Amino acid sequence: MGIMNGTTNYILTRMTEAGADYSEALAEAQALGYAEADPTADVEGHDAAAKIAIVASIAFGAEVTGADVECEGISKITADDIAFAARHGYSVKLLAIAERFSGPNGDELSARVHPCLVPNAHPLAAVRDSFNAVFVQGEAVGDLMFYGRGAGGDPTASAVLGDLVDAAVNLQSGAHASLGTFVPMAFRSGEQLEASWYLSLRVDDRPGVLAAIAGVFGEHGVSIDSMEQHSLSGPDDAANEARIDLIIHPAPQSDVRSTLDAxxxxxxxxxxxxxxxxxxxADR
Structure with a gap:
């Protein structure tokens, strides 16, 4: 897993360290040349999805395309999310993750891109600005991390030039790199994966609301780890409105979705x- 898009990491860093909102941080990234005029591929996670597909194909010897990667970007991240993460010892990062599981009919893969609250003790939480990092967990070698700049003209030009030189050398010598044979593997849907979640709700600020919300979680077998309520009185807030922020214990994504629907x-x-x-x- 890793941070595979320097543009989004720069945006999230500015939101965290400078208190910028999403649109301000995006404008800064565009002014610095980190983001395109149309930033969709970066901010919606498509660029990171293409990268994790390549990494997963090489790491696991399976054919993985961008279409196989479940993808969610950062455009909905708010200042409240960043503040909650900071208060509780987390940093918000856009992670690209590929995992191999043992399934009933052989190995299965999961590949996904999504924002994540990363504990500040984790090495990926310290990756700032336009830097990228890939964190690898190996059976024999343990934890490894590879780190470097991931956005901007010079890093991009260096990577492209390196590929062109490799291609020219291979053409000249008649050599070519071998990736071996891809082994067919089934994909495990994100709905089947267990995860802990941070959730934020806008609710009526009146007695009985917390009990009703807790009851819904209980009915769907989802356990609340922590909950905090904030009364709202800003110019954009409705009367008698509160925000409830929760972290839930690990649960199947399908159970979390049904809880949110209820x-x-x-x-x-x-x-x-x-x-x-x-x-x-356990993800470290």
Whole structure:
């Protein structure tokens, strides 16, 4: 797994360290040449998805394309999300993750890109600005991390020039790199994966709301790890409105989705805001 897009990492760093909102940080990235005029490929995770597909293909010897990667970007990350993460010892990062599992009919793969609350003790949390890093867990070697700049004219030109030189040398010598034979593997849907989540809700600020929300989680077998409520009184907030921020214990994504669907029809829940996975220690 890793941070494979320097543009989004720069944006999230500016939101964290300078208090910029998403649009301000994106404009800074564009002014510095880190982001394109149309930043969709970067901020919606498509660039990182293409990269993790290549990495997964090489690492696991299976054919993985960008279409196989479940993808979610950072355009919905808010200042409240960044502040919550900071208060609780996390940094928000866009992670690209590829994993191999033992399934009933052989090995299975999962490849996905999504924002994540990364514990500040994890090496990836310290990767700032336009830098990228890939964190590898091997059976024999343990944990390895590879780190370097991932956005900007010079790093991009260096990578492209390196590929061109390799191609020219191979053409001249008649040699070519061998990737071996890809082995067919099934893909495990994200709905089957367990994860801890940070969730943010806008609710009526009145007695009984917390109990009703906790009841919905209990009905769907999802356990709450922590919960905090904030009364809202800003110019853009409705009357008698509160924000509830939660972290839940690891649960199958399908159970989390059904819980959110049930919360969405509660009269006391005005809107469901952020839903961001939390990297747990076992993922390190």
């Amino acid at each position: 919360l969405g029809v509660l009269d006391s829940v005005r809107s469901i805001g952020s839903t961001i996975r939390v990297l747990i220690e």
